[in-house]
Amino acid sequence: AQSVTQPDIHITVSEGASLELRCNYSYGATPYLFWYVQSPGQGLQLLLKYFSGDTLVQGIKGFEAEFKRSQSSFNLRKPSVHWSDAAEYFCAVGAEENTDKLIFGTGTRLQVFP
């Protein structure tokens, strides 16, 4: 069955440090890929998406992600983390049988220390 794996449940970084959140997916063709962020008590907000074209995608709040077909990965990066980035991050892929449906990973909780 199609799946999305976020291997890190919880990550802690210092403010100003770089960040990489991992995401691996299973999919036969070129997938639609997304990263969402959820602040405490809130809904999800789209950070960035990849449909086709340039494999390095820029998003909001200084985030970027790189699609690597050979590794089935779509890792999220930020060069310098701010305290306000503390949140939960979800990777998602469009379902093969219906790309309007999304399959979500289990999320990575980011904690930022001053």
Next chain:
Amino acid sequence: DVKVTQSSRYLVKRTGEKVFLECVQDMDHENMFWYRQDPGLGLRLIYFSYDVKMKEKGDIPEGYSVSREKKERFSLILESASTNQTSMYLCASSSLANHEQFFGPGTRLTVL
């Protein structure tokens, strides 16, 4: 500005009660979705609708039903609430072939 609203942020109900969760979007989107979110499990799709009066089961439809009588409104119904339905419920919408889903703020439901 794109907006998805949910009728309640917090809800407390008793076992056996019928519960209605309402979701409204103002973007004229064809697709609407209901998810539940539990720690360590991410988001799981309960039901989705791709048109008025059209619905499709998601991964965990048991114990839930839905209604979509108007394009902008999608309701989730718990016919007889149980304690294992205590969760955060998220509504989302998207347009056909755009794939990006827009989310509401969520309803945290507690069933006692």
